[in-house]
Amino acid sequence: MAYHVLRHPPGDSLPPLDATPWETVRLPAEDIVHLFHPLAPGQLRGVSWLAPVLLRLHELDAFEDATLARQKVAALLPGSSRRKTAIRSWPTERA
Numbered sequence: 001m002a003y004h005v006l007r008h009p010p011g012d013s014l015p016p017l018d019a020t021p022w023e024t025v026r027l028p029a030e031d032i033v034h035l036f037h038p039l040a041p042g043q044l045r046g047v048s049w050l051a052p053v054l055l056r057l058h059e060l061d062a063f064e065d066a067t068l069a070r071q072k073v074a075a076l077l078p079g080s081s082r083r084k085t086a087i088r089s090w091p092t093e094r095a
Contacts, residue, residue: 001029 004024008016036046 003027003029003032
């Protein structure tokens with residue numbers, strides 16, 4: 001028995017130039033570990049231990065992207081300040 005897994009994850013932003021989409025690699029079943037909490041004796045499949053944190057990790061990734069975008073936009077905005085008193089112009093020297 002073996003598992004066929006994608007060589008590169010779908011949506012990979014930087015796949016190798018010679019990569020073909022949906023290319024799979026055969027991995028023997030002995031090399032795959034499926035971590036889960038068995039709820040019944042003899043249970044072979046279940047919910048992964050990582051399932052509860054996947055949504056949180058996705059949200060953290062989106063937060064980091066939004067923060068970076070906000071900082072980029074903030075860097076583009078010019079700053080200015082106003083004084084309450086008028087600035088006097090310097091007298092010009094006449095020869």
